[in-house]
Amino acid sequence: MTVRPFSITVDGRSVPVVPGQTIGAALHAAGIRSWRATRFGGRPRGLFCGIGVCFDCLISVNGRAPERACLAEAAPGDEVTTS
Amino acid sequence: MTYGSAGGRAGDRGTYDLVVVGGGPAGVAGALTAALAGLRVALLDSSARLGGQYFRHTVVPGRAPGLDRFLRQARALSDRAEVLSRHQVWSVAREPDGDLLVHAGSPDGRSVAVRGRRLLIATGAYDRPLPFPGWDLPGVLTAGGAQALLKGNGVVAGRRIVVSGTGPFLLPVATGLAAAGAKVLGVFEAGGALGLARHPLLALGKAAEAAGYALSLARHRVPYLTRHAVVAAHGEREVEAVTVARLDPRWNVLDTRIVECDTVATGYGFVPQIDLGVQLGCGTRRDVDGSPVLEADSAQRTTVPGVWAAGEPTGVGGWRLAELEGRIAGRSIVAHTRRRPPGAAGVELMAGEVAGALSRRRDRWRAFGAALQQAYPVRAGWQGWLRDDTLVCRCEEVPLARVREAQELGATDARSIKLLARPGMGWCQGRICGYAVACLAGEPQQPPRRPIAQPITLGALSEAAGPGDDLATSRAGDPGEPATSRADKPDDPLAH
Ligand SMILES: Cc1cc2nc3c(=O)[nH]c(=O)nc-3n(C[C@H](O)[C@H](O)[C@H](O)COP(=O)(O)OP(=O)(O)OC[C@H]3O[C@@H](n4cnc5c(N)ncnc54)[C@H](O)[C@@H]3O)c2cc1C
Ligand code: FES
Numbered sequence: 383m384t385v386r387p388f389s390i391t392v393d394g395r396s397v398p399v400v401p402g403q404t405i406g407a408a409l410h411a412a413g414i415r416s417w418r419a420t421r422f423g424g425r426p427r428g429l430f431c432g433i434g435v436c437f438d439c440l441i442s443v444n445g446r447a448p449e450r451a452c453l454a455e456a457a458p459g460d461e462v463t464t465s
Numbered sequence: 466m467t468y469g470s471a472g473g474r475a476g477d478r479g480t481y482d483l484v485v486v487g488g489g490p491a492g493v494a495g496a497l498t499a500a501l502a503g504l505r506v507a508l509l510d511s512s513a514r515l516g517g518q519y520f521r522h523t524v525v526p527g528r529a530p531g532l533d534r535f536l537r538q539a540r541a542l543s544d545r546a547e548v549l550s551r552h553q554v555w556s557v558a559r560e561p562d563g564d565l566l567v568h569a570g571s572p573d574g575r576s577v578a579v580r581g582r583r584l585l586i587a588t589g590a591y592d593r594p595l596p597f598p599g600w601d602l603p604g605v606l607t608a609g610g611a612q613a614l615l616k617g618n619g620v621v622a623g624r625r626i627v628v629s630g631t632g633p634f635l636l637p638v639a640t641g642l643a644a645a646g647a648k649v650l651g652v653f654e655a656g657g658a659l660g661l662a663r664h665p666l667l668a669l670g671k672a673a674e675a676a677g678y679a680l681s682l683a684r685h686r687v688p689y690l691t692r693h694a695v696v697a698a699h700g701e702r703e704v705e706a707v708t709v710a711r712l713d714p715r716w717n718v719l720d721t722r723i724v725e726c727d728t729v730a731t732g733y734g735f736v737p738q739i740d741l742g743v744q745l746g747c748g749t750r751r752d753v754d755g756s757p758v759l760e761a762d763s764a765q766r767t768t769v770p771g772v773w774a775a776g777e778p779t780g781v782g783g784w785r786l787a788e789l790e791g792r793i794a795g796r797s798i799v800a801h802t803r804r805r806p807p808g809a810a811g812v813e814l815m816a817g818e819v820a821g822a823l824s825r826r827r828d829r830w831r832a833f834g835a836a837l838q839q840a841y842p843v844r845a846g847w848q849g850w851l852r853d854d855t856l857v858c859r860c861e862e863v864p865l866a867r868v869r870e871a872q873e874l875g876a877t878d879a880r881s882i883k884l885l886a887r888p889g890m891g892w893c894q895g896r897i898c899g900y901a902v903a904c905l906a907g908e909p910q911q912p913p914r915r916p917i918a919q920p921i922t923l924g925a926l927s928e929a930a931g932p933g934d935d936l937a938t939s940r941a942g943d944p945g946e947p948a949t950s951r952a953d954k955p956d957d958p959l960a961h
Binding site for chain 1: 511512513518553574591592594601602603604605606607609610611612613614617618619620622702703859860862891892893896897
């Protein structure tokens, strides 16, 4: 595991990470608490259950299919895109 | 024997004696008990590190009771078994030869199948939230979610936090947040008018723990109010304030006030995660609070041969109970492998091996868990907190009005409501709204019917359906702690 703090990019913006943190936790810590809009109502969503159950926190990491930000551990160089 | 080398191929090793799903206290204790007895064991967990919900590896190391011992267990397990972290199990199936095939999504998005002669289900539980207007605003988190952020990530969920719901779990959440520097504006416990001085923890001989919470709340000037709850959250893009209501014993609103805050941590108990057992046809029973849980006998065997369950899937009762059940399951599984020929003698051996001190301790903790659940029932009055436009289902954005419409169209149970109005048809498959919809339908909670326990990509599904899929490659994830030595250690990491 990396031991020194690093950053990831979220929609082009740099977000600091303490090694071991999930992407969701890093976003929340940076004050970014909503990063997704719902399909029908366009309502803002971020973390809710924090443990991979609710799927509110979906993000895309390095162009892959949507992932749960609360489970995905942030890695140096990660490029996160939100919708 | 060399199992569990990092980077190994999960399927290379043929059939395991035991496959464990879940790396919390229950799963790790069960897996380690079996591995120490020489069984070939694989354990899969969706997280990056072992620990489950209580023993989260903290980014900022904490001193949770029992954590050191758990870390020793996790290390010992990583030395002796194949630990596949970041593997999300989505289905388990019985093969024609009787083996169990456990399908999981691996970190690189591929599907992996692990084959075992026996299965231990130790998948834990998740928070049971209740809907209220504005509960889908960012900044509203489950109590467990706030705890996971803090314990697993070192992140304090917000600056001005309100904790609301029911049950003893609100106390560690509130005291943890306050100690970490958040301003906790109040713990609003919808249940009993007992107050902290007569908290059930006291009655159950956990006076020191209860006193610890009381002291901590007092030191941080956090008010603890029973018969109070957050009944609405307000804000544009995030929570800016909540309505806190004083409740009658049925949880009907008596009067309200507004509290400005940026974060809400809310939870009304836990929902045991039993999908895998239900998939395999395991019998269920109703727990004290009405939750369907897997039926397990004194040796933690489910009603399906070769399948054991331990921890929260057999009923919520905390991490100590979970660990005891895991150890008992492990012993029973070991006895099962030694049973030959199968028959009455073997059953006796098994019973003998699990009897005694462990079972007595388990029974005590079970009684404790049951007493806590009895002390914190969810009362029907919460349904009155909803408005027509309150989302009951967050995924499919189904408001109360649509649920009522479905009922007017003749839907009398949760299942027909789901078919007509779609609550529970989205990503979370009803995990979050299931309880609320059943309550609104006026029926008891039913065991989940999810043919696939986790949403997976079509690619992974087709991969899994292909021939020879049990040889799919997978990299064993980081077990969390560097493995010190693969040599057998003389000390028993399960001993207290
Ligand atoms: C969010 C949350 C936070 C909690 N925090 C605390 C706390 O701080 N203090 C406290 O006393 N109690 C806490 N609890 C209560 C806790 O659940 C129990 O006391 C204890 O952790 C139960 O142990 P267990 O082994 O039964 O399950 P858990 O510890 O929940 O372990 C279950 C494991 O199974 C994994 N899993 C589940 N399904 C799958 C699957 N399909 N595929 C792969 N892996 C899977 C999970 O990732 C988890 O690691 C918390 C509960 C929740 C839901
Ligand atoms: S916050 Fe619920 S799945 Fe990530």
